Amino acid sequence: MAKFYDHLEPQLIEFIEAQKMFFTGTAAQDGRVNVSPKGSDSLRVLSPNKIAWLNLTGSGNETAAHLKLANRITLMFCAFEGKPLILRVYGSAKTIHQQDTEWGEYIDQFDSLPGARNIFIVEIESVQTSCGFAVPYMDYKEDREILNDWVVKKSEAELKDYWTNKNVESIDGYPTGIFD
Numbered sequence: 001m002a003k004f005y006d007h008l009e010p011q012l013i014e015f016i017e018a019q020k021m022f023f024t025g026t027a028a029q030d031g032r033v034n035v036s037p038k039g040s041d042s043l044r045v046l047s048p049n050k051i052a053w054l055n056l057t058g059s060g061n062e063t064a065a066h067l068k069l070a071n072r073i074t075l076m077f078c079a080f081e082g083k084p085l086i087l088r089v090y091g092s093a094k095t096i097h098q099q100d101t102e103w104g105e106y107i108d109q110f111d112s113l114p115g116a117r118n119i120f121i122v123e124i125e126s127v128q129t130s131c132g133f134a135v136p137y138m139d140y141k142e143d144r145e146i147l148n149d150w151v152v153k154k155s156e157a158e159l160k161d162y163w164t165n166k167n168v169e170s171i172d173g174y175p176t177g178i179f180d
Helices: 010-018 062-069 103-109 146-152 156-166
Strands: 003-005 022-027 033-038 043-047 050-056 073-078 086-097 116-130
Touching: 010 043, 010 086, 022 062, 033 062, 050 103, 062 086, 062 116, 073 116, 086 103, 103 116
Parallel strands: none
Antiparallel strands: 003 116, 022 033, 022 073, 043 050, 050 116, 073 086, 086 116
């Protein structure tokens, strides 16, 4: 049975910190809904009502664009091992880009990851747990290093060029603010 909370209880924080991946969901008022898997050591629980995640370079930048237009976000965590559980975190989020003064306030929360382009600060409005009885068991093997390997071969100028070509607008043409 689903349960709702207005913040992350300690056992839910412990669950989040044990996960190897999570999913994000955002949408503008029109256009496509974006659901994206996230990995690496890129998420931090800052308090029972606040999460930060370091967003790495990718083929798109949908979350940043969507949050400029409709400031709502869902994070979902699934237990792929151990006791079944699905945890959804609902809230609003602020996008912090490298050029923003707040970047320095949050980047030290994370280990250095190549290709970091945004930090999202999620203000939690509600939390929902559900059973997860149909989520399959899966064994974690290791993180993929493909993105890191690709990014470290790029100069800073080449990475900025990639962002200019791939990350300035969403797939629906909404601006991401990456260089604002």
